[in-house]
Amino acid sequence: MVDIKPFVGLGGVLIAAMTSEFNDQVTGIALIDVRGALGISHDSSTWIESLYVWAEIVGMAISPWLAMTFTLRRWTLFAIALCGASSVLIPFSPNIEAIYALRLLQGLAGGLIIPLLMTTAFRVLTPNIRLYGLAVYALTATFTPALAATVTALWTDIVDWRIVFLEAIPLCSLAGVLVWYCLYQDQPKYERFRMLDWRGVLLLVIGTGALSTMLYQGNRLDWFNSSLICVLALVSAFAIPLLLVNEWFHPLPLLKLQMLGRRNFAYGALGLFLFLIISQSGSTVPLRYLQEVQGYRPLQSNLITLEIAALQLVMLPAMALLLDYKRVDSRLVSVAGLGLILASCVGSSFLTVYWNRDQFYVWQLLQAIGQPMVIMPLLMMTTNTVAGPAEGPFASAMVNTSRALAEATGAWFLELIDRWRNALHSDRIIDEAGQDRWRVIQSNGVLPQYPPLLLPDGQPRVPKSLEAFQHVVEQQVTILSTSDTFLILAALTVFMMIVVMTLPVRTMPPRIHLAKQ
Incomplete structure (x- = not known):
């Protein structure tokens, strides 16, 4: 009879990992509401995300090492407790310094939890069903970030902004109970601290x-x-x-860099880094466009990312089933998936001022289908290089550290594009408008008459025509910059296609590949 307790324990770790992803993604989307409720300025609020990502990177690198030392069960329970406690206290923080400290702990907890999901999957799942375990891990990379906008809309627009943080109470409680009762207790290895x-x-x-x-x-x-x-x-x-x-x-390192000498593992670390930048940016940019140009709230815009989240529940198991066939080349599946993502980025680049939520559905559908076709082969090729259970934690640390760095790099990447393209388009539009005005002056021979620039009380006055002009310029700059962002993401997708076709070698499904070892 099959013992289902370890699988239930894996479900508990999955719930904890999704909770930590919500702590990151939902808080980022709801930051305007949180900032207003807590009285935090814009500049101060930027540190809320910055500190979280820093602690998350550290947590992802050290968690597998500590899990081997304290045992998987104990360390997972500690990380879940830290995640719940730090999240619950944030809405009641007395000052910004306390929020920063709690956000650091929250990010550390998130970084500790996510690698434990892969480590637990390595231990619990046999080669015959490992692909379905990888689908479980992939949920945290594709399903949870896409679901975050819907969860944000539910809490901020319907319930209460505090639930953004208090949602951790039931989720962490359930995860802790499942891990406590269903994961087996190993013997700790405290002697490893001698080689810390x-x-x-x-x-x-x-x-x-x-x-x-x-x-x-x-x-x-x-x-x-x-x-x-x-x-x-x-x-x-x-x-x-x-x-x-x-x-x-x-x-006894935290990161076993020698594993990068294996071509498929090197592809896994690099490919996951590129994929997360492309996929998360591909979902973030439409939401930002709808917010800045059309004035959408999360409740109005969340359906385009909910479409991606819902399809992951179907596509990830389907990809696990497809990749389990010996004749299927995982590299070709990845290229096909990247082709769909490329089409999504190119199609979305044709957006205009008339686009709203409805125009994004088709292109986000391509994202929803393409993302599982990339992430599942990537995880299979990466994990097939792991020689045995002893290498599992090292592989988890390497892959997840790359994943955490992708979040910081993705934020920088989008800001870089905005800064570069916004300045270019703004200068060109203003220059064109100035040339048009000069042509009018030359043809009429007189300057247009403007209303007084000062009100009776001496305060400066901006004519309504100039206000309207400024609004149109800002709108057009955002549209053009968004279009450029999609094209740059398309170019990055093409680069990843080249990496897929040159770096990894073909591998068999785990039930065949691991049976040879």
Whole structure:
């Protein structure tokens, strides 16, 4: 008789991982409402996301090592407790400093939990059903981020903004109960602390903290015109190479860099990094367009991402079933999926001022179908390179650290495009408008008459025509920049297609591949 308790325990870890993803994604979307309710300024609120991602990167790198030391069950329960406690206290924080501290703990908890899902799947699932376990892990990369907009709309527009944080209470409680009763208890290995990679931990905290903070705060602080950004860039430039050297030579490292020598594993780390930038940006950009140009609230715009989330529940198991056939080449499935994502990005780039939610449905449908076709083969090719259960935690740390870095890089990438293309389009539109006015002056021979520039009380007055002109310019700049963003994402998708066709080698389904070992 099959023991189902470990599978139920895996379900508990999945619930915890989805909760941590909600803590990240839902809070980011609802940040305007949270900021208004707590009286936080815009500049201060940028640190709420920045600190979370920094702690998340650290957590993802160290969690598998600590899970092997304290045992998977105990460490998972600790991470779930930390996630729930830090989330619940945020709405009742007395000041911004307390929010920052709790957000750091919340990000650390999220980083600790997500790698445990892959580690648990390696331990619980046999090769015959491993593909379905990978589909479970893929839910946190495709399903949960897409569902975040709907959850945000439910809490902020219908219930109460505090539920953005208080939702962790029932979810973490359920996850904790399932893990407590269904995951088996191993013997701890405290002797591993004698070989603790303390230099690696220190360099990890310093290097990734400097890098993620620079990526999140650089645009706001005008990049290298800010002394803080210059210092952060210098620190990350020294600390991260030292971290890589230390991890390469340490006998019990946090990150086993030697695994990157396997072509399929190298593809997994690089491919997941690129895929998450493309997929999450592809969903974020339409929401941002609807908010800035059409004035949508989350309740009005969430259906385009809910479409992606709903299809993941069908497509991920279907991809697991398809990839289990020996004749199916996972690389070709990935290329086909990237082709659909490419079509989605190119199609979305034709947006105009008349586009609303309805025009995005078809292109988001292509995203919803293409994303599982990329992530499932990627995970299969990556995990098939893992030699045995002992390498599982190292593989989890490498893959998930790449995943955490993708979030910070994706935020920087979109801000870079906005800064670059917004300035270009704004200058061109203003220049064209100025040339048109000069042509009118030349043809009429007189300057147009403007209303007085001051009101009776001496306050400056902006003519309504100029207000309307400014609104039209801002609208057109946003539309053109959004179109450019989709085209740049399309180019990044083409690059990933080239990587898929050149870097990985063909692999068989786990039930065949692992049977040969």
